[in-house]
Amino acid sequence: MNRISSDPFSADHDAVHAAASAQTVAEVNVEEAFGIDELFFSRTDGRGVIEAYNEIFVRVAGFAGSELQGAPHKIIRHSEMPKAVFWLLWNGLKQGSPVGAYVKNKTKEGKYYWVFAIASPIEGGGYLSVRLKPSSPLLDGVQDLYREALEAEKAEDLSPEDSALRLMERIKELGFPTYAMFQAHAIHQEFEARRVAMHKPQFADLSNINTISDNAAKLRHELNLLSEKFHNAALLTANMKIFAAKLPVGRSTINEIAKNYDLMLRDIQNHLKTLHVEEEYEGLWDASRDQNSFFMLCASHLMEELCVNFEKEGCLGGKTSKSEETRTLNRLRNDYKKQSIEAVLHGIQSALTIQRRTEFLRRMILGLSTIRIACRVEAGMLRDSAKGLDNIVGRLDGFHDEVEAHLAVIQQAVNAILKGVDRSITGQPEAA
Numbered sequence: 001m002n003r004i005s006s007d008p009f010s011a012d013h014d015a016v017h018a019a020a021s022a023q024t025v026a027e028v029n030v031e032e033a034f035g036i037d038e039l040f041f042s043r044t045d046g047r048g049v050i051e052a053y054n055e056i057f058v059r060v061a062g063f064a065g066s067e068l069q070g071a072p073h074k075i076i077r078h079s080e081m082p083k084a085v086f087w088l089l090w091n092g093l094k095q096g097s098p099v100g101a102y103v104k105n106k107t108k109e110g111k112y113y114w115v116f117a118i119a120s121p122i123e124g125g126g127y128l129s130v131r132l133k134p135s136s137p138l139l140d141g142v143q144d145l146y147r148e149a150l151e152a153e154k155a156e157d158l159s160p161e162d163s164a165l166r167l168m169e170r171i172k173e174l175g176f177p178t179y180a181m182f183q184a185h186a187i188h189q190e191f192e193a194r195r196v197a198m199h200k201p202q203f204a205d206l207s208n209i210n211t212i213s214d215n216a217a218k219l220r221h222e223l224n225l226l227s228e229k230f231h232n233a234a235l236l237t238a239n240m241k242i243f244a245a246k247l248p249v250g251r252s253t254i255n256e257i258a259k260n261y262d263l264m265l266r267d268i269q270n271h272l273k274t275l276h277v278e279e280e281y282e283g284l285w286d287a288s289r290d291q292n293s294f295f296m297l298c299a300s301h302l303m304e305e306l307c308v309n310f311e312k313e314g315c316l317g318g319k320t321s322k323s324e325e326t327r328t329l330n331r332l333r334n335d336y337k338k339q340s341i342e343a344v345l346h347g348i349q350s351a352l353t354i355q356r357r358t359e360f361l362r363r364m365i366l367g368l369s370t371i372r373i374a375c376r377v378e379a380g381m382l383r384d385s386a387k388g389l390d391n392i393v394g395r396l397d398g399f400h401d402e403v404e405a406h407l408a409v410i411q412q413a414v415n416a417i418l419k420g421v422d423r424s425i426t427g428q429p430e431a432a
């Protein structure tokens, strides 16, 4: 991947030597410290050769700027990193997707430091990676996954791709159907843990999306329960029809009521199906709208912070000019901002669709309830000649009470979603 020039006077050649000498430094189990508030970045060409960086990267990595400039990024590779992670990194980048990953790196002295890196393709070619210090509890679990992957790579001589696919199986078992879903969760966890550690207030856009996402999950859960209830309700009308068949009088009325009730039940079941569509994901880089919003919002806030910090940093060494680098960072920040706004707008649109459809569901259930009342009236009129019908009506009443209870929870979730949408539009934060 990293084909470097063999010209001994080129910067690439120096880079090879720097990389080679770094690789021979023995690793020591000592952590290189850096602040939770520090963000650092590097920019590479299309092959992963470093072209630019900020001062914090130089300090933490322990190399001189001249050693980093033109060196393959592998110069800071730690031997405990499984190949699987870099396969995922390159796979995502080559497909044009931003990639968030935990990476253990090695300093020039052989010390280690963990980062959560967000690498992205950039306009004009090449990639940029911004890194923060991971501080969420997720890192412990990730270390276990990486250890397992590394052992398997060594024991079974796995190819990077096979190892990555196996790592993905483990990530799926943890509840993330794709790598994009995992990285969105991870960036959100790291962003929030860092914010709390830095005593910063919540970001309004993130907390509003959080409210919308939590309540959408609650809504999906309730709709699932409601679907089950409606599925089982078919038994009630079947009983009603059997009962009607035995009646000496009023048979056709009860039958008609049962038939209408059945039709309405089926309509409601079909409507419920349109309300709750299971999300399906394809490949590694597909994520739900909510998770995509989280990723984009966190990435755009981090890029914003990096841009502000970079303004205050001293001049860069090496080949790049600070103004050129500032432009690249600002472009990426704007790109993330644009994508996060689009993702939030999508979220708002689907929230409004759900609201309209639940309103329609409510009206349909009201219609169903009217048929139930007709049945109750009929049972009252038939009284002695239709003993047992009361029992069926009682079960219908019980079913409707349960449905009402679900509708109340659904309505609460919808109201909370609408409030979140409202706050997203007006830019207000979630009430404390």
Ligand SMILES: Cc1cc2nc3c(=O)[nH]c(=O)nc-3n(C[C@H](O)[C@H](O)[C@H](O)COP(=O)(O)O)c2cc1C
Pocket: 042, 043, 044, 047, 048, 072, 073, 074, 075, 076, 077, 078, 081, 083, 086, 089, 093, 103, 105, 117, 119, 120, 127, 128, 129
């Ligand atoms: C933008 C960008 C940032 C990268 N950052 C790192 C990094 O921090 N640490 C690292 O070991 N590799 C990083 N890489 C990946 C390296 O290019 C390389 O794939 C990796 O070190 C594994 O090298 P190997 O497959 O030759 O062992 C980065 C690549 C890109 C494009």
